[in-house]
Amino acid sequence: MTDQTLVTDAAGTRESSGVVDDLVAALGDRVSTEAADLERMRGDKSGWLSPGRCEAVVFARSIEDVQSAVRIAARHGVPIVPRGAGTGLAGAATAGPGTVAISVERMDRILEIDYDDEIAVVEPGVINQALSDAVAERGYVFSPDPASKAISSIGGNIATDAGGLLCAKYGVTREAVLGLAVVLADGTLLRTGRRTVKGVTGYDLTALFTGSEGTLGIIVEATVRLRPIAQGLVATIGAFFPSTTAAAAACSAITASGIRPAVMELMDPLSVAAIDAYRGTALGEGGQAFVLVQTDGAGSAEEAEIASRLLVEGGAGRVDVTTDPVEGERLLAIRRSMHPAMETLGHVLIEDVCVPRSRLAEMFDEIARIGAETGLTIPVVAHAGDGNLHPNFVIPVEPGSDPGSVVVPDHVWAAADLLFQAGMRLGGTLTGEHGVGVLKRRWLADELGERSVELQRGIKAVFDPDGLMNPGKVY
Amino acid sequence: MTDQTLVTDAAGTRESSGVVDDLVAALGDRVSTEAADLERMRGDKSGWLSPGRCEAVVFARSIEDVQSAVRIAARHGVPIVPRGAGTGLAGAATAGPGTVAISVERMDRILEIDYDDEIAVVEPGVINQALSDAVAERGYVFSPDPASKAISSIGGNIATDAGGLLCAKYGVTREAVLGLAVVLADGTLLRTGRRTVKGVTGYDLTALFTGSEGTLGIIVEATVRLRPIAQGLVATIGAFFPSTTAAAAACSAITASGIRPAVMELMDPLSVAAIDAYRGTALGEGGQAFVLVQTDGAGSAEEAEIASRLLVEGGAGRVDVTTDPVEGERLLAIRRSMHPAMETLGHVLIEDVCVPRSRLAEMFDEIARIGAETGLTIPVVAHAGDGNLHPNFVIPVEPGSDPGSVVVPDHVWAAADLLFQAGMRLGGTLTGEHGVGVLKRRWLADELGERSVELQRGIKAVFDPDGLMNPGKVY
Numbered sequence: 001m002t003d004q005t006l007v008t009d010a011a012g013t014r015e016s017s018g019v020v021d022d023l024v025a026a027l028g029d030r031v032s033t034e035a036a037d038l039e040r041m042r043g044d045k046s047g048w049l050s051p052g053r054c055e056a057v058v059f060a061r062s063i064e065d066v067q068s069a070v071r072i073a074a075r076h077g078v079p080i081v082p083r084g085a086g087t088g089l090a091g092a093a094t095a096g097p098g099t100v101a102i103s104v105e106r107m108d109r110i111l112e113i114d115y116d117d118e119i120a121v122v123e124p125g126v127i128n129q130a131l132s133d134a135v136a137e138r139g140y141v142f143s144p145d146p147a148s149k150a151i152s153s154i155g156g157n158i159a160t161d162a163g164g165l166l167c168a169k170y171g172v173t174r175e176a177v178l179g180l181a182v183v184l185a186d187g188t189l190l191r192t193g194r195r196t197v198k199g200v201t202g203y204d205l206t207a208l209f210t211g212s213e214g215t216l217g218i219i220v221e222a223t224v225r226l227r228p229i230a231q232g233l234v235a236t237i238g239a240f241f242p243s244t245t246a247a248a249a250a251c252s253a254i255t256a257s258g259i260r261p262a263v264m265e266l267m268d269p270l271s272v273a274a275i276d277a278y279r280g281t282a283l284g285e286g287g288q289a290f291v292l293v294q295t296d297g298a299g300s301a302e303e304a305e306i307a308s309r310l311l312v313e314g315g316a317g318r319v320d321v322t323t324d325p326v327e328g329e330r331l332l333a334i335r336r337s338m339h340p341a342m343e344t345l346g347h348v349l350i351e352d353v354c355v356p357r358s359r360l361a362e363m364f365d366e367i368a369r370i371g372a373e374t375g376l377t378i379p380v381v382a383h384a385g386d387g388n389l390h391p392n393f394v395i396p397v398e399p400g401s402d403p404g405s406v407v408v409p410d411h412v413w414a415a416a417d418l419l420f421q422a423g424m425r426l427g428g429t430l431t432g433e434h435g436v437g438v439l440k441r442r443w444l445a446d447e448l449g450e451r452s453v454e455l456q457r458g459i460k461a462v463f464d465p466d467g468l469m470n471p472g473k474v475y
Numbered sequence: 476m477t478d479q480t481l482v483t484d485a486a487g488t489r490e491s492s493g494v495v496d497d498l499v500a501a502l503g504d505r506v507s508t509e510a511a512d513l514e515r516m517r518g519d520k521s522g523w524l525s526p527g528r529c530e531a532v533v534f535a536r537s538i539e540d541v542q543s544a545v546r547i548a549a550r551h552g553v554p555i556v557p558r559g560a561g562t563g564l565a566g567a568a569t570a571g572p573g574t575v576a577i578s579v580e581r582m583d584r585i586l587e588i589d590y591d592d593e594i595a596v597v598e599p600g601v602i603n604q605a606l607s608d609a610v611a612e613r614g615y616v617f618s619p620d621p622a623s624k625a626i627s628s629i630g631g632n633i634a635t636d637a638g639g640l641l642c643a644k645y646g647v648t649r650e651a652v653l654g655l656a657v658v659l660a661d662g663t664l665l666r667t668g669r670r671t672v673k674g675v676t677g678y679d680l681t682a683l684f685t686g687s688e689g690t691l692g693i694i695v696e697a698t699v700r701l702r703p704i705a706q707g708l709v710a711t712i713g714a715f716f717p718s719t720t721a722a723a724a725a726c727s728a729i730t731a732s733g734i735r736p737a738v739m740e741l742m743d744p745l746s747v748a749a750i751d752a753y754r755g756t757a758l759g760e761g762g763q764a765f766v767l768v769q770t771d772g773a774g775s776a777e778e779a780e781i782a783s784r785l786l787v788e789g790g791a792g793r794v795d796v797t798t799d800p801v802e803g804e805r806l807l808a809i810r811r812s813m814h815p816a817m818e819t820l821g822h823v824l825i826e827d828v829c830v831p832r833s834r835l836a837e838m839f840d841e842i843a844r845i846g847a848e849t850g851l852t853i854p855v856v857a858h859a860g861d862g863n864l865h866p867n868f869v870i871p872v873e874p875g876s877d878p879g880s881v882v883v884p885d886h887v888w889a890a891a892d893l894l895f896q897a898g899m900r901l902g903g904t905l906t907g908e909h910g911v912g913v914l915k916r917r918w919l920a921d922e923l924g925e926r927s928v929e930l931q932r933g934i935k936a937v938f939d940p941d942g943l944m945n946p947g948k949v950y
Contacts, residue, residue, distance in 0.1 A: 207682030228733030258703030298774025
């Protein structure tokens with residue numbers, strides 16, 4: 001594996017027409033070379049764009065389609081970019097010149113739901129929320145809940161080991177995946193894992209593929225856990241704090257109390273101000289930070305009582321508690337406005353550091369320091385129950401210019417570098433849930449060490465000896 | 476990797492004195508060649524014995540000791556057998572001629588407990604129960620609870636991805652491990668994972684090492700999650716059924732109801748009879764099966780009510796429910812007597828198939844059929860909430876003979892083969908929690924397929940190119 005970037009080299013250009021012809025001959029109208037399709041494949045939700053368009057995109061409808069496309073690309077030595085719904089935030093699914101994108105977004109059938117075993121078998125293009133919707137009536141839910149769950153696919157959730165708002169209580173995607181079917185770089189189909197609660201036969205390849213960002217193969221089917229929806233009332237708490245530090249300390253106290261809220265989110269005053277500006281509200285008057293807590297399950301009421309008390313003791317100026325679903329939704333809407341509010345300000349680079357939960361307040365302080373030192377305004381929202389912070393870098397977009405053409409400037413990457421270094425100093429990681437993709441490759445060895453990177457490249461070479469599977473991503 | 480067995484070859488014999496001399500020169504009295512130590516290294520709790528004694532055992536006290544021993548063994552080309560408490564049930568930690576055992580049982584310090592972050596950092600030789608004992612006063616517990624938790628080490632729990640009684644509610648070992656330090660086959664130290672709740676930088680090497688049975692490296696440190704002990708009353712239910720099939724169906728109904736008991740165990744009439752014989756009781760009069768359910772947490776009382784109702788509706792002749800800890804302990808003691816009761820009958824091979832929870836009753840029927848066909852008596856106890864069954868094959872021991880010399884006869888392996896095939900036919904796995912080790916190697920490819928085994932051998936070669944780390948195990 002070389003650290004190759006996705007530029008068209010002479011070989012790529014020479015091969016591309018041959019590979020496209022062969023793909024069309026084998027797969028017909030499942031292959032597109034239309035400009036709009038190719039242009040869409042250049043980007044994801046990170047805003048990063050590959051330097052040009054890929055040669056073709058295959059909209060696979062079946063495992064056999066994926067196998068056929070992979071075999072043809074491999075025969076031509078053309079790199080493959082696996083693609084789900086394209087909602088990633090690290091550039092992992094972006095396809096550029098000299099590559100073929102293989103999209104599984106049209107493989108979107110729920111193949112099986114088994115309530116007795118609490119599992120579902122799905123194609124990778126099934127939208128996260130669609131699975132939860134399909135099982136809601138019977139009282140079940142698919143736990144992984146990235147903020148993108150209305151638009152992101154389960155295959156992509158698995159490929160990135162997506163997190164979300166409920167992870168401290170209900171786990172990350174990895175915990176919800178029992179088995180996979182994966183098309184490897186030579187076109188063979190590999191099945192991993194099981195349908196059972198337990199199973200320890202051989203290495204845990206299911207976990208290895210989870211979070212591998214398309215570098216080991218293309219996930220074409222998944223056996224996932226369903227979870228019974230928690231019984232009882234859901235209590236939602238909104239609390240305003242005079243400072244982020246106090247808010248973060250209160251969140252850490254809630255974790256340390258041993259209760260386990262389903263949701264615990266923290267928005268700093270810059271975020272609250274941006275939301276106020278976007279919604280025309282005045283929640284954050286005087287520069288307040290906002291904490292949102294939601295408890296569920298049989299202990300919900302008692303947990304809400306403990307959380308409220310700790311928020312008050314932690315210095316909250318106002319604490320609203322409700323078990324009314326409409327009122328709860330109103331409080332949640334504040335958090336949900338974050339991303340739209342940011343987007344009105346310009347192009348947004350959403351960062352994703354995760355620190356031990358006890359270091360949350362310190363990490364907020366570090367971000368404030370970095371903001372002051374670099375002169376950048378960095379609103380931060382955090383999954384406080386996980387120690388997972390999303391600092392937002394807003395890059396102004398010239399009026400009338402193409403938002404797709406926005407390039408993250410070097411001084412923003414310099415600030416992000418300070419951020420990652422601070423996160424790692426506090427015992428954290430440079431990505432809690434978004435992945436490495438293209439955007440964080442340069443920091444990979446800083447966190448993992450050279451030996452680990454070397455071993456991981458060795459693993460990749462076992463699955464993909466010719467380096468055709470999503471090259472230039474992660475490693 | 477060849478499918479080599481642990482017999483002394485010419486090279487091994489020639490090298491052994493050299494390697495032992497070098498180990499003693501470097502590590503002094505941490506190296507033992509005493510007969511009792513070497514003899515102990517031949518076996519584990521499976522009863523399987525390697526064909527002879529290893530050359531030496533290194534009782535490491537530190538990471539540096541392990542690194543030093545590995546480097547010396549590697550220099551001599553002598554295979555290494557990593558060893559924890561030696562309580563495994565698949566022969567994975569057994570050391571034979573031509574090998575050096577590296578035991579971490581004396582690396583038994585708890586290095587750090589952090590309640591704010593709900594983690595502990597431990598040396599691998601820390602006994603599972605010892606960690607829970609250390610944090611109990613503060614209201615925490617280490618979740619993984621193999622039946623061996625009073626004697627098994629956390630390093631071994633991780634190396635085998637140990638299960639236990641609480642898995643359906645509280646997960647298997649993998650879910651409790653955040654990060655590892657591992658000494659690789661060349662003596663280098665690799666750190667994997669993190670101290671944070673989330674983290675997706677690179678492949679999940681922590682999960683890869685979890686359950687790898689010593690074939691990729693020696694786990695020398697672990698960062699594990701602590702869990703707040705569930706609040707509220709614990710309810711314990713004991714129920715007797717006229718048939719195993721009815722008992723299994725009732726357990727499946729409890730799972731399907733969406734409640735999540737902490738414990739749900741099923742003992743078939745043969746097991747109950749053996750326990751009665753051992754304890755001088757008359758619980759199973761008339762050939763009854765026994766179901767044990769325990770609920771905890773805020774919803775405990777309500778869950779116990781639902782479970783009791785489903786047990787009665789499922790045909791239980793008698794259902795005892797108690798929230799009295801002493802009474803609860805009395806019911807649990809029935810389950811805990813299983814293994815001692817078996818051991819009075821002879822040498823026990825405890826099998827470990829796991830099927831989808833809805834197939835539990837069918838798997839019991841299959842075992843009954845296999846018992847009838849082969850003429851063997853096969854008492855079965857199951858972690859019914861997981862679909863994980865432990866059929867017990869009892870091999871009579873001649874009076875006065877060495878129990879260590881008992882060899883599992885071919886006709887028992889033939890019956891076990893029928894068992895594994897039936898489990899896999901029902902969508903299950905040949906090992907839910909005990910691992911592959913030596914005993915199940917021959918069935919590995921039946922479950923995984925040749926391609927998966929080939930890829931897994933490729934992964935092993937990345938970490939251990941010379942095949943020195945626990946050769947002859949798993950692969």
